Amino acid sequence: MKANSSTQQKKTGADTIQRLMAFGALIILFVVFSLASPYFFTLSNVIGILVSTAVNGLLAIGVTFIIISGGIDLSVGTVMTLSAVMAAVTVRNWGMPNIFGVLAAVLTGTFAGAVNGLMVSKLKLPPFIATLGMLNVARGLSLVITDLSPIYFPLETGWNRIAMGSVLGTIIPGFDIPNGVLIMFGSALVAGLILSKTVIGRYAFAIGSNEEAARLSGLNIVLWKTAIYAVGGLFVGIGGVIIAARLNSAQPALGLGYELDAIAAAVIGGVSLSGGEGNILGTIIGAFIISTLTNGLRILSVPQEWQIVVTGLIILSAVYLDILRKKASAN
Amino acid sequence: MNDTLVLMEGIDKRFPGVQALKGCQFNLQRGEVHALVGENGAGKSTLMKILAGIYQVDGGTITFKGEQVTIPNPHTAQTMGISMVHQELNLMSHLTAAQNIFIGREPTKSFLIDENTQNNKTKEIFELMNLNLDPTMRVSKMTVAKQQMVEIAKALSFNADVLIFDEPSGALTDVETAELFRIIRQLKAEGTGIIYITHRMEELKEISDRITVLRDGLYVNTVNTRETSINEIINMMVGRVIYESSPEIPEERSQEIVLEVKNLSRGNELKDVSFQLMKGEILGFAGLIGAGRTETARAIFGADPVDSGEVFINGKPVHIKRPSDAVAHDIAYLSEDRKRYGLCLSLDLKTNIVLPIYQKLSSVLGWVKDKRAYTISKNIVDQLSIRTPSLEQKAKNLSGGNQQKVVVGKWLAKDADILIFDEPTRGIDVGAKQEIYSLLNELAAQGKSIIMISSELPEIIRMSHRVIVMCEGRVTGNLDYSEATQENIMKFATMRNGGNAKKSAQPS
Ligand SMILES: Nc1ncnc2c1ncn2[C@@H]1O[C@H](COP(=O)(O)OP(=O)(O)OP(=O)(O)O)[C@@H](O)[C@H]1O
Ligand SMILES: [Mg+2]
Numbered sequence: 001m002k003a004n005s006s007t008q009q010k011k012t013g014a015d016t017i018q019r020l021m022a023f024g025a026l027i028i029l030f031v032v033f034s035l036a037s038p039y040f041f042t043l044s045n046v047i048g049i050l051v052s053t054a055v056n057g058l059l060a061i062g063v064t065f066i067i068i069s070g071g072i073d074l075s076v077g078t079v080m081t082l083s084a085v086m087a088a089v090t091v092r093n094w095g096m097p098n099i100f101g102v103l104a105a106v107l108t109g110t111f112a113g114a115v116n117g118l119m120v121s122k123l124k125l126p127p128f129i130a131t132l133g134m135l136n137v138a139r140g141l142s143l144v145i146t147d148l149s150p151i152y153f154p155l156e157t158g159w160n161r162i163a164m165g166s167v168l169g170t171i172i173p174g175f176d177i178p179n180g181v182l183i184m185f186g187s188a189l190v191a192g193l194i195l196s197k198t199v200i201g202r203y204a205f206a207i208g209s210n211e212e213a214a215r216l217s218g219l220n221i222v223l224w225k226t227a228i229y230a231v232g233g234l235f236v237g238i239g240g241v242i243i244a245a246r247l248n249s250a251q252p253a254l255g256l257g258y259e260l261d262a263i264a265a266a267v268i269g270g271v272s273l274s275g276g277e278g279n280i281l282g283t284i285i286g287a288f289i290i291s292t293l294t295n296g297l298r299i300l301s302v303p304q305e306w307q308i309v310v311t312g313l314i315i316l317s318a319v320y321l322d323i324l325r326k327k328a329s330a331n
Numbered sequence: 332m333n334d335t336l337v338l339m340e341g342i343d344k345r346f347p348g349v350q351a352l353k354g355c356q357f358n359l360q361r362g363e364v365h366a367l368v369g370e371n372g373a374g375k376s377t378l379m380k381i382l383a384g385i386y387q388v389d390g391g392t393i394t395f396k397g398e399q400v401t402i403p404n405p406h407t408a409q410t411m412g413i414s415m416v417h418q419e420l421n422l423m424s425h426l427t428a429a430q431n432i433f434i435g436r437e438p439t440k441s442f443l444i445d446e447n448t449q450n451n452k453t454k455e456i457f458e459l460m461n462l463n464l465d466p467t468m469r470v471s472k473m474t475v476a477k478q479q480m481v482e483i484a485k486a487l488s489f490n491a492d493v494l495i496f497d498e499p500s501g502a503l504t505d506v507e508t509a510e511l512f513r514i515i516r517q518l519k520a521e522g523t524g525i526i527y528i529t530h531r532m533e534e535l536k537e538i539s540d541r542i543t544v545l546r547d548g549l550y551v552n553t554v555n556t557r558e559t560s561i562n563e564i565i566n567m568m569v570g571r572v573i574y575e576s577s578p579e580i581p582e583e584r585s586q587e588i589v590l591e592v593k594n595l596s597r598g599n600e601l602k603d604v605s606f607q608l609m610k611g612e613i614l615g616f617a618g619l620i621g622a623g624r625t626e627t628a629r630a631i632f633g634a635d636p637v638d639s640g641e642v643f644i645n646g647k648p649v650h651i652k653r654p655s656d657a658v659a660h661d662i663a664y665l666s667e668d669r670k671r672y673g674l675c676l677s678l679d680l681k682t683n684i685v686l687p688i689y690q691k692l693s694s695v696l697g698w699v700k701d702k703r704a705y706t707i708s709k710n711i712v713d714q715l716s717i718r719t720p721s722l723e724q725k726a727k728n729l730s731g732g733n734q735q736k737v738v739v740g741k742w743l744a745k746d747a748d749i750l751i752f753d754e755p756t757r758g759i760d761v762g763a764k765q766e767i768y769s770l771l772n773e774l775a776a777q778g779k780s781i782i783m784i785s786s787e788l789p790e791i792i793r794m795s796h797r798v799i800v801m802c803e804g805r806v807t808g809n810l811d812y813s814e815a816t817q818e819n820i821m822k823f824a825t826m827r828n829g830g831n832a833k834k835s836a837q838p839s
Contacts, residue, residue: 197443202426206434209423216385216421217434217485218406276425 021321022269022285026292033296040299047177049288049295051246054163054184055080057287058239059262060269061191062113062232064283067266068195069228070208070275071120071127075112075134076236077258081251082138083108083240088151088250091159098159105244106237112138113233117226135259142252152249163245180242184284187238192280194231204228208275264311265290268318289314334361336396336493336524337382337413343390344377344548346728348720351377354391355550357543359493359524364515366535366556367528369545369568370760371732372718375528376418378545379495382526383415384408396492406435412492416482416499418528418731418758420668424471429453431470432485456484461510475502475668476620483511487518494518495526498731500534501757502667504620504786512538530732530760531787532561544568569762580796580812585610588646589780590662590749592631595640600626602804604640608749608780613771615795616784617820623804624784625667628751632657632664644749658687663747665738667754667784673738676727680719683726683737684708687745711740715766732758739767743774750774751782756790768794788817802826 034041059076066073083105091101112134119130153159163180195201203224206214215221244250267273268289269282293314297307337359344352352374359365367375380386382393384402393400395411402408408415422431429450430437438448453466462480470478479502486494496515500508515525515538527539535542535556542559544551544567551567590608595601604627608614616624629635631642633651642649644660651657657664666673675683685692685704692707693699708722715736719729726734735758742750752771756764771794775781785791791798798815800808800823808823 193443199437199439199444202430202434202437202444205425206423206430209425210421213421213423214434216405216417217431218404218409219435220404220406276423 022282022289022318025318026285026289029289029292029296033292033299037296037299040296045295045299047181049291050181051163051178052295053287053291054180055239055243055246056258056261056265056291057184057284058187058235058242059258060265060283060287061188061280062109062235062239063259063262064266064269064271064278064280065191065195065201065204065228065232065235066127067263067271067273068208068275068278069204069225070211071225071229072131072263072273073113073116073229073232074128074131074259075116075138076232076239076262077255078135078138078142079109079112079233079236079255080240080243080258081255082112082142083237084244084250084254085142085145085151085252087159087241087244088153089145091153091157092151098157098162101159102162102241105240106234109233109235109237109240110230111233113236114226114230116233117229118222120229121222121225135256139255142250142255146250146252148252150249150251153244155248160245160248163242180246183238183242187235188280188284191235195280200224200227200231205276208277210276261290262287264315268315270322272322286318289318335359335394336361338394339378339382339391340394341391342378342381342388342393344374344381344386345389348724350548352381352548355545355548357550358553359526361492361524362519362522363540364519364525364527364538366539366542367526367545368530368535368542368564369551370547370718371736371758371763372547372730373545373568373760374548375545376497376730379415379497379526379528382408382493383413383495409489409491412489413495414486414489414491414493415495416486416497418497418501420475420478420482420502422470422478422481425469427467427469428464428473428481428484429466431481432456432488452488453484456488460484460487460514474620474625476504476507479503480507483514487514491523493524493526495528497528498530498758499527500529500531502754505788506619508534530758530764532565532761533789535561535564546570565761568760584796585612585778589644590631591643591646592627593641593643595627595630595637595642597626597630597635597637600804601630601637601640604801604804604806606799606806606809608782609796610780611775611778612796613775613781613783613794615791615798615815616782616801617788617791617798618801618824620786621803622801622824624801625753626804627801628664628753628782628784629666632662632751634664658745658747661748662751663687663742663745663749664751665742665753665755667757673741674726674734677725679723679725680712680717680729680737681705681708681722684711684741684744687741707744708740711744714743714770715740716763732760732763735759736763743770747779749780749782751784753784754786755783756785756787788820791815791820792817800824 039045059080063073063076086108087101087105090096090104091098116131116134119125120127164178166176166178168182169176195204203219206219207221207225211221265286266278266283269286271278271283290311293311294307297310335358339355339357342352342355355374355378357378369375377386381388384405384407393402423434432453433449438445450466457464457466464477464480470481479499483499499511503511519525539556541553542556542564543553544564546568587610588607589610593605595604601623618624630637633653633656642651649660651660681704685707692703705722712719712722717733717736717740719733726737729737739755756767759767771781783794792815795815796812798810798820799806800810800820802824807826810819
């Protein structure tokens with residue numbers, strides 16, 4: 001009994017250490033950049049970082065569900081774009097109220113996710129291939145629907161304010177945190193709850209941990225995988241709303257490469273690419289690390305191509321640190 | 332009122348290249364323990380997986396409580412009241428014990444999983460089983476035996492009418508097996524029908540009421556346990572007479588120390604483990620679960636680090652940091668959990684067998700000499716009579732016992748000097764067990780040194796030249812074969828809080 005409870009402590013201990021580690025890395029980045037540049041730690045710049053995290057954060061949340069279930073989703077970037085396009089079509093071309101635009105985006109993301117899930121579970125396509133196909137389909141569809149040119153939201157719709165307005169600022173004057181940031185945090189909260197407290201989250205861990213065992217336990221793998229990919233897609237759809245609001249338009253050519261940032265954020269945050277492990281808090285911290293880095297390096301006028309190199313190195317060291325941590329906690 | 336729970340008739344099942352079952356029949360009454368026996372690959376697991384909804388029949392009928400049924404998936408089987416403990420562990424290692432047990436039927440409170448209820452219910456089941464285990468412990472942190480107990484707890488939690496145990500005792504030691512039998516007897520008294528697959532003949536007499544024998548996918552017979560001798564059953568299983576090998580202790584026992592381990596320690600798991608292994612010796616390792624036998628083996632093999640301790644091979648100190656170091660020193664280790672550590676399930680039989688010697692089999696440029704690989708693995712397959720349609724069969728499609736033979740064969744092909752076998756005969760049928768025993772004897776006679784970890788005392792007693800007994804991470808006994816009786820071993824195996832480790836560390 002005694003031995004059991006101490007293992008229990010050890011387990012939670014290791015989890016906490018990991019979160020602390022990612023969080024610690026974030027703090028260190030902040031300190032270093034603040035010392036290096038007086039422009040870094042200012043309210044407007046920090047808000048800028050928050051805003052630029054919102055989209056990647058939402059995509060990363062989506063992809064976290066899928067990686068935990070033992071899969072991968074390469075289509076999050078272009079599906080986000082397709083969601084944005086569908087929102088723009090609904091609001092501008094069809095003249096419907098914003099709420100229907102939001103709905104269109106979220107439904108598009110969820111639907112694309114569900115299709116991914118069905119391809120993986122029912123047709124047994126490898127997730128990498130299935131979502132690579134979806135990446136192209138979604139990208140192509142965006143271009144077809146928009147006829148290759150961006151759709152702008154008319155100003156009077158106020159679409160822009162969905163992400164860039166600040167409800168908080170009107171309540172607490174001077175505290176102008178844009179809605180997009182709040183939406184990301186709200187989504188993270190809900191996603192965390194789904195992942196750790198509901199059956200769908202539990203089954204994501206179960207399937208990612210040992211799919212055969214889950215199947216023999218009587219789980220309907222087709223149903224649950226589809227659901228998991230659909231939930232992931234839902235957050236991607238929300239990401240589509242935010243990006244459309246930030247740009248006040250749907251840019252059909254956008255989206256390629258976003259999937260890699262999202263996967264990187266999840267991995268930096270401790271989501272295991274072999275499935276069965278991870279949490280939303282880590283993923284969000286991972287997303288912050290990436291955007292803080294990008295922002296800080298830009299302020300220090302590091303050329304963009306070098307920023308990319310540094311991001312790559314950060315991903316590698318994050319994963320390596322995670323391996324070291326696991327080794328340490330195994331003993 | 333009919334007491335027949337299950338009636339399976341004329342069951343046919345084909346897999347690509349194999350007719351696993353041909354017109355098999357089976358029936359189960361309320362309140363009976365019905366054993367199902369047969370050689371490796373006879374079709375026992377397949378027949379039961381059909382009943383549990385995992386496979387669909389190609390022909391034949393299933394009647395459940397008087398009604399003809401089809402069982403399309405595991406979930407349907409569960410709701411009908413059929414639950415099964417599988418031959419292979421099927422747990423989700425990242426989840427806790429309770430989460431594994433209640434997977435698919437979590438208690439919820441307004442959409443959220445009610446972990447408390449789940450943990451408490453699990454605790455209740457564990458208490459019924461006299462099992463001291465924390466429901467919130469992650470399965471990956473448990474030993475194989477504990478994991479097996481979690482599987483059993485899971486099967487029990489369904490309160491099923493039909494309970495299928497596919498070689499449940501394979502991963503358990505005597506104490507836990509006794510506990511399992513107590514539970515089975517209790518369920519039987521409550522009217523549950525229990526199907527019990529085993530290769531341990533002594534268990535048949537102890538627990539079963541009737542026995543059905545399969546051979547090569549065919550139904551042989553169903554007999555009453557009380558009216559049948561074990562030999563008759565074995566004859567039905569294999570269709571020939573089996574000779575039991577006795578220990579072959581050489582007259583002149585070598586005093587040449589091949590492997591010496593001094594004061595191996597790690598946390599609570601290993602405490603000052605010291606012993607010596609002689610040339611040409613079969614050294615048995617006995618003990619209860621958690622005694623530290625597997626941990627010792629893994630530490631020597633470099634699979635896990637140690638806090639302190641030294642290892643000498645042929646008198647020279649060696650530093651084995653990882654398994655490849657051990658292999659370079661001609662040590663082979665057959666792990667107890669074949670699925671996790673022993674096999675590449677999606678590779679074919681041939682590749683699995685020659686995996687440890689791939690480097691030897693390839694030319695300078697890394698080109699693999701396929702012919703050699705073929706002959707070597709063909710030899711092993713014949714030697715161990717591994718039942719497979721071809722050498723290209725994927726390991727995951729072999730029956731459990733045949734998978735185990737592949738793991739054994741893999742290390743035989745390696746031709747190492749020091750062989751550590753962790754539960755080498757788990758899940759292997761009586762005939763093949765004898766073949767493995769004679770192989771071990773032969774290897775020892777050739778001058779190879781063997782460490783054999785086993786939870787089956789009769790096996791330890793029959794095979795070992797010398798027996799090391801462990802308890803709670805310590806070496807508590809070191810017995811020569813003449814002193815290695817069941818009582819003696821059990822005495823040392825339960826010597827908690829020390830015993831005299833110093834004294835017993837010397838070979839007698
Ligand atoms: N999924 C599968 N695909 C192909 N062949 C299979 C599959 N499952 C079982 N077989 C084959 O069917 C036969 C019967 O296998 P089964 O697992 O039922 O044997 P068993 O009696 O349980 O043996 P053991 O005592 O070794 O567990 C074997 O020849 C096996 O190789
Ligand atoms: Mg079997």
